[in-house]
Amino acid sequence: MKEKLLLDVETYVADLLNKQLASTNYYHNTIHTRQVVAYILELAHTEDCTEEETLTLLLAGWFHDTGFINTDNGHEEESVKIARAYLSQENISEDTLNQIEQLILATKSEVAPNNKLESIIKDADCGHIASDKFLDISENLLQEMNAKNASNFSELEWAKQNLVFLKNHSFYTDSAKRNWQPKKEVLQLEIQKKIDKLITKANKKSKKTKFGRGVETMYRVQLKNHIELSAIADTKANILLSVNAIIISIALSNLIPKLDNPSNLFLVYPTLILMLFSVASVVLSVLSTRPKISNVAITKEMIKEKKTNILFFGNFSKMSLKDFEWGIDYLMDNEDTLYNSLTKDLYYLGLVLNRKYKLLRITYTVFMFGIIISAAAFIYSYYINMPA
Structure with missing residues (x-):
C-alpha cells in the first residue's frame, strides 16, 4: 500500500511538473523535487523516523513545489491545494493531510521549524x-x-x-x-x-580598460616617432661629419702643403679659420651622437617602486639574467608598472632628442658661419694681395 502510493504520487507529480511547469523553472523542477525526496529519505533514516512519519515527509516532499505550475509567489499554498486534491482521493486521513500541509508550508524560507519533521523537510529542501x-x-x-x-x-x-x-x-x-x-x-x-x-x-x-588599445597605440606611435627623429638626427650629424671630413682632407692635402711658399702666405689665416670651424663642427657632431649609458645598479625594490625603467638596455645591462627575467615577469603581471616604464622610456628618449637637436642646431650654425667667414677670409686675402 505504502510503496504503491508513493509510486503513484511520484508518477503524478513528475507528469504534472513536466507538462505544466514553465520552461523558465531551471531550478524548481522535477530534478529538484527528486533530490529533496532523496534527502528526506536520508534524514528520516538518520533521525530514526517511524514508517508513518517517513511516509508523511515523502508525500510532502513530492508535492512541496507543485504550486509553481500556477504561481511563484505563494506557491506553497498552491502546493497544499494540489496535494489535498490528489491525496484526498487516496483515502489519506485528515490528520495526515493537515500534517502534510504544515510540512509544505514549513518550506517557506522565512518560517522556522516547530518540530522534528518540519526540521527534516527544511533541511532536505536545502540539502x-x-x-x-x-x-x-x-x-x-x-x-x-x-x-x-x-x-x-x-x-x-x-x-x-x-x-x-x-x-x-x-x-x-x-x-x-x-x-x-x-x-x-x-x-x-x-x-x-x-x-x-x-x-x-x-x-x-x-x-x-584604463590601459586599452588607444593608450597602447599612443605609446607605440610616440615611441616610433621618437626613434625615427633620433635616426634623422644621427643622419644629419653624419652628413656634417662627412662634409667636414672632406673639407679637412682637402685642406690637409691641397692647401696646407702650399703654405710654405712665401707667395701663398696670405692663405694661412683663411685656411686656419676654415680648419677651425670644420674641426668645431666635427666635435659638435660627435657630441650630438655620443651615447650616454647609466651607471646605476638596478634593484628589485627600484622596479617595484617605479623608480627605473628596465626596458632600456642601458639600465638592465648591469642586472643578472635571473633578476632581469624576474623584472620582466613583474612588468607583465603589473600593467601600471609596465606603462610607467614605457612613460619613462618616452620621457628619457625625449630628453636625448632635445640634447641631440640642440647640439645639431649649434653645429649647423657653427658650420654655416664657418663657411661664410672662411669664404669671406679667402676673398679678402685674395683681394688685398692681388697685384696692382
Missing part, C-alpha cells in the same frame, strides 16, 4: 548546500531568477549572494549538523576563493 554540485545547482537558480525577474546578476554579485546565504543559513536536524555542516563550511571557503579570484579578474579588467 544541495552539502552537494558537490552546489555551484551548478546555484547557476540553475540564477538562470531561473534572471529569466523570471528580468534580473541580471553578474557572476561576482551572485557569488557574494551565495556566500551571504550560506553564512546566514542554519541546519536544524542533528544529522544535517553532523554530516552536512562541514561540507557547507568547505563550500563557503571555495566560494570565498571564487569571489577573491573574480575581484582580482575584475581589477585586471579595469586596468585593461
Whole structure:
C-alpha cells in the first residue's frame, strides 16, 4: 500500500511538473523535487523516523513545489491545494493531510521549524548546500531568477549572494549538523576563493580598460616617432661629419702643403679659420651622437617602486639574467608598472632628442658661419694681395 502510493504520487507529480511547469523553472523542477525526496529519505533514516512519519515527509516532499505550475509567489499554498486534491482521493486521513500541509508550508524560507519533521523537510529542501554540485545547482537558480525577474546578476554579485546565504543559513536536524555542516563550511571557503579570484579578474579588467588599445597605440606611435627623429638626427650629424671630413682632407692635402711658399702666405689665416670651424663642427657632431649609458645598479625594490625603467638596455645591462627575467615577469603581471616604464622610456628618449637637436642646431650654425667667414677670409686675402 505504502510503496504503491508513493509510486503513484511520484508518477503524478513528475507528469504534472513536466507538462505544466514553465520552461523558465531551471531550478524548481522535477530534478529538484527528486533530490529533496532523496534527502528526506536520508534524514528520516538518520533521525530514526517511524514508517508513518517517513511516509508523511515523502508525500510532502513530492508535492512541496507543485504550486509553481500556477504561481511563484505563494506557491506553497498552491502546493497544499494540489496535494489535498490528489491525496484526498487516496483515502489519506485528515490528520495526515493537515500534517502534510504544515510540512509544505514549513518550506517557506522565512518560517522556522516547530518540530522534528518540519526540521527534516527544511533541511532536505536545502540539502544541495552539502552537494558537490552546489555551484551548478546555484547557476540553475540564477538562470531561473534572471529569466523570471528580468534580473541580471553578474557572476561576482551572485557569488557574494551565495556566500551571504550560506553564512546566514542554519541546519536544524542533528544529522544535517553532523554530516552536512562541514561540507557547507568547505563550500563557503571555495566560494570565498571564487569571489577573491573574480575581484582580482575584475581589477585586471579595469586596468585593461584604463590601459586599452588607444593608450597602447599612443605609446607605440610616440615611441616610433621618437626613434625615427633620433635616426634623422644621427643622419644629419653624419652628413656634417662627412662634409667636414672632406673639407679637412682637402685642406690637409691641397692647401696646407702650399703654405710654405712665401707667395701663398696670405692663405694661412683663411685656411686656419676654415680648419677651425670644420674641426668645431666635427666635435659638435660627435657630441650630438655620443651615447650616454647609466651607471646605476638596478634593484628589485627600484622596479617595484617605479623608480627605473628596465626596458632600456642601458639600465638592465648591469642586472643578472635571473633578476632581469624576474623584472620582466613583474612588468607583465603589473600593467601600471609596465606603462610607467614605457612613460619613462618616452620621457628619457625625449630628453636625448632635445640634447641631440640642440647640439645639431649649434653645429649647423657653427658650420654655416664657418663657411661664410672662411669664404669671406679667402676673398679678402685674395683681394688685398692681388697685384696692382
